[in-house]
Amino acid sequence: MMKILGRLSLLIAFCFGLLQAGGITSTVKSREILKGESVILTITVVGENFETLPDIPMVGGAKVLGSNRSMKTRMLIRDGKNIMEQTAILMLEFQPTTSITIPSFQVNIDGELKSTKPIDISIVKKRAKVEQKDDFLMEMNATKDSVVVGEPLVVNIYFKQKENLDVTSIDYKAPLFKSFFSKRIGGENNYKDGDYMVHQLTYLLVAKEEGNISINPATVKVAKRVHNSKNGDWFSATPEWSSAKSVGLNIQAKKLSNSFDAIGVYRLKESIDTQMVKPNKPINLKLIIEGEGSLEDFEGIKFDITGVTVYSDDAKIESKLIRDKLFSRYTKSYAFISDHDFTIPSKQIRVYDYQQKKLRIISSKSYNIVIDSISNNYKAPAVYTKDNMDIISSSRSDISKKIKQNIVWNIPSWLMLFSSFLIGMIVTLLLRPHIHKLKKLKFFKSTKRVPFNEALITLYPHINDSMEVENMVEELYNIQQGKDIKIDRDRLEFLLKYYIDKETILN
Numbered sequence: 001m002m003k004i005l006g007r008l009s010l011l012i013a014f015c016f017g018l019l020q021a022g023g024i025t026s027t028v029k030s031r032e033i034l035k036g037e038s039v040i041l042t043i044t045v046v047g048e049n050f051e052t053l054p055d056i057p058m059v060g061g062a063k064v065l066g067s068n069r070s071m072k073t074r075m076l077i078r079d080g081k082n083i084m085e086q087t088a089i090l091m092l093e094f095q096p097t098t099s100i101t102i103p104s105f106q107v108n109i110d111g112e113l114k115s116t117k118p119i120d121i122s123i124v125k126k127r128a129k130v131e132q133k134d135d136f137l138m139e140m141n142a143t144k145d146s147v148v149v150g151e152p153l154v155v156n157i158y159f160k161q162k163e164n165l166d167v168t169s170i171d172y173k174a175p176l177f178k179s180f181f182s183k184r185i186g187g188e189n190n191y192k193d194g195d196y197m198v199h200q201l202t203y204l205l206v207a208k209e210e211g212n213i214s215i216n217p218a219t220v221k222v223a224k225r226v227h228n229s230k231n232g233d234w235f236s237a238t239p240e241w242s243s244a245k246s247v248g249l250n251i252q253a254k255k256l257s258n259s260f261d262a263i264g265v266y267r268l269k270e271s272i273d274t275q276m277v278k279p280n281k282p283i284n285l286k287l288i289i290e291g292e293g294s295l296e297d298f299e300g301i302k303f304d305i306t307g308v309t310v311y312s313d314d315a316k317i318e319s320k321l322i323r324d325k326l327f328s329r330y331t332k333s334y335a336f337i338s339d340h341d342f343t344i345p346s347k348q349i350r351v352y353d354y355q356q357k358k359l360r361i362i363s364s365k366s367y368n369i370v371i372d373s374i375s376n377n378y379k380a381p382a383v384y385t386k387d388n389m390d391i392i393s394s395s396r397s398d399i400s401k402k403i404k405q406n407i408v409w410n411i412p413s414w415l416m417l418f419s420s421f422l423i424g425m426i427v428t429l430l431l432r433p434h435i436h437k438l439k440k441l442k443f444f445k446s447t448k449r450v451p452f453n454e455a456l457i458t459l460y461p462h463i464n465d466s467m468e469v470e471n472m473v474e475e476l477y478n479i480q481q482g483k484d485i486k487i488d489r490d491r492l493e494f495l496l497k498y499y500i501d502k503e504t505i506l507n
Helices: 002-021 129-133 396-406 413-447 452-462 467-480 489-506
Strands: 023-027 032-034 039-047 062-078 081-094 100-102 106-109 112-115 119-124 136-142 146-148 152-162 167-173 180-193 196-207 211-215 219-227 237-245 249-254 262-272 283-293 309-312 316-322 325-337 342-344 348-353 358-363 367-371
Touching: 023 106, 023 112, 039 106, 039 237, 081 237, 136 219, 136 249, 152 167, 152 325, 180 316, 196 249, 196 316, 262 358, 262 452, 283 367, 283 452, 316 452, 316 467, 325 452, 452 467, 452 489, 467 489
Parallel strands: 032 119, 136 237, 146 249, 262 348
Antiparallel strands: 023 039, 039 081, 062 081, 100 119, 106 112, 136 152, 152 196, 167 219, 180 196, 211 249, 219 237, 262 283, 283 325, 309 325, 316 325, 342 367, 348 358
């Protein structure tokens, strides 16, 4: 028993000796790294009084890419006295190109020179299997590895962290996406994947120039709270920093020889409120371009008509990501004002279809606009005489007006009302057994032959209306990708008819 107590007292004395003397340590997450990975070196100094850690520009011949310093102080009681113990932490990030040795670092702590131990860092071709269960992982992928200049692609970045880790800080660094127009889509998507919690970010990229374009890796630095007692720090939790890096990507961008206005798979819809108005009253035209692709850089359609004032609002561009494809909708309205007849010309849009890899032309319609000037230029109709006929020009609107004025019905109004009611009742009774068949026939003709790709374009703008529409759009998309999926055709036709009829009423 005395021997055990003696050994215990020696151990306690030794531990308090460490506390009083202080110390310095150097640590890294792993002594083996893949080529291109960074090393995070953490130097920790503990003591009452010590020199400030100097700036370190190089580690083992590798340039320091970034550094971070932190300091904390706590009150301790030793030998009945209050003392202030300090902990200084210096983190250095560097990227060795060959295997190196991190040298020993020395600091004067409480009047005594203390040193760290050297650390060997080796670059390996393949990560050991035991490291596949790292606390933190970074991954990046692209939906396409070959595009034409102007064609959109989607890049997903995944940061994975093991569950139940006490993470205190995350420093995420996105790739630079050089030679691309880039835009982050949506917010952060979080979900569980096995032992990891996954944080997903999605970016839309559009190549600006041709060539083999490299996308640098995405990186993250993470601090997790750990409880340890080394260097006498028994009762405090210190942060342990780690880093993770994805692999880089290479995208081949090709330039088209033909010029184009947009890239994608689109259709054009249009509506006009009228083609006959009074002088200086507006004619309203709406153009909608929708389909797969990005319309962010589409310059739009311009109308320049002699003697006609043209107003237009700012284009409204809506985009939505469905799985790994981007769908866009471009809407623009125009108002035309004139005091004479004119024509709204047809406009062509050159679209490069990257699915069929060819240039397509989509065109708007041409509209002849008539300015109705009856109120200002009314003239009497032709007047006949005995020997000849005096002809006075008259517009077709004047003639129509006169004809309507000269037709007079002498049938009593109550009789006309009763006759209309009676005829309506007879027609309804005769057709009632066949109404559902007529509706079904009309429905069949309007939607039965609609290809799945056109059905997808028709329903896509309405995916936010209901979960049913969103599910149908997803099924159509899967069929377009070649997956063997059976669609409820009756349900599809019902949705198509609903939105086709709705657009007809609105337009």
